[in-house]
Amino acid sequence: MTTCDPKRRRRIRVVPPPPPGIRRGTGWMMRHPERLGDEEHEQYAAILVxxxxxxALHAHVRGFAEILQSRSGQHLKDWITATRTTGLEKDWDAVAQGLSTHNSSSDDQIVQVEYHFGVRFPQDYRDFLSTTGSLSRFVPPADHSLVIDALDELIGINETGEFQKRFPGAVVIGGDxxxxxxxxxxxxxxxSLVTLDVSAEDWPSAIHQAASLSALLDQFPETGWKWDDTNPTNS
Incomplete structure (x- = not known):
């Protein structure tokens, strides 16, 4: 019978996992903190510590994101001073205006587009066009992409896709x-609002999304896009 010499016992070395790479760390920094998973949040917090x-860079990135989201261009000078950013002063007025205003539309512009399509847009959509103007972002927690096109893009988008020929009575205003x-x-x-597959040729493929734009914006963070037609449109 042989015995193991304690002096010759092998030591097991625990190798820690490699640190996150530059690409992953940058991805965590550029995403909204609420969209990070628990493990990602812990790893990112450990890196910052x-x-x-x-x-400090994380704080500057989040500060600029807040300026973009809240359209508070009046705070841009403070952000520039804190980050020592250069180059924006050349077109300061244009930069500040772009960060402070929405791509909204006047009532006359809305009427012109309505006349082109021969329709009257619902009031909540008209209000959206005259205030917010357009939208393009991932919406948490559903994390689906929601795009609502600017008014001055609607005619070109609909004509290019020939959507009125394929779907008589439809006016495309956005998508995913x-x-x-x-x-x-x-x-x-x-x-009502429906989704149409870009390659579809007729109405039976339409999927009901919401009775109005207001309803869609209210439900979208939780439901995202609906992929089954639970409220069919008329074919």
Missing amino acids: HCPELK GSRELLAYDFRQDTP
């Missing part, structure tokens, strides 16, 4: 930024 320079098109169904007295 051990690197004061990255922690990929294959799904968000459109009003003006075959109805009260037009």
Whole structure:
């Protein structure tokens, strides 16, 4: 019978996992903190604790994101001073205006587009166009992409896709930024919002999304896009 010499026992060395790479760390920094998973949040927080320079950079990135989201261009000078950013002063007025205003539309512009399509847009959509103007972002927690096109893009988008020929009574106003098109169904007295596949040729493929734009914006953070037609439109 042999015995193991304690002096010759092998030591097991625990190798820690490699630190996150530059690409992953940059991705965490550029995403909204609420969209990070628990493990990602812990790893990112650990990086910031051990690197004061990255922690300061993170604060600057989040500060600029807040300016963009809140359209508060009046705070840009403070951000520039804090980050020592150069180059923006050359077109300061244009930069500040771009960060302070929305791409909104006047009532006359809305009427002109309505006349082109031969429709009257629902009031909540008209209000959206005259205030917010357009939208393009991922919406948490559903994390689906929602795009609502600017008014001055509607005619070109609809004519290029020949959507009125393929879907008589439809006016495309946005989508998911990929294959799904968000459109009003003006075959109805009260037009609802549906999605149409970009390659579809007729109405039976339409999927009901919401009775109005207000309803869609209210439900979208939780439901995202609906992929099954639970409220079919008229074919």
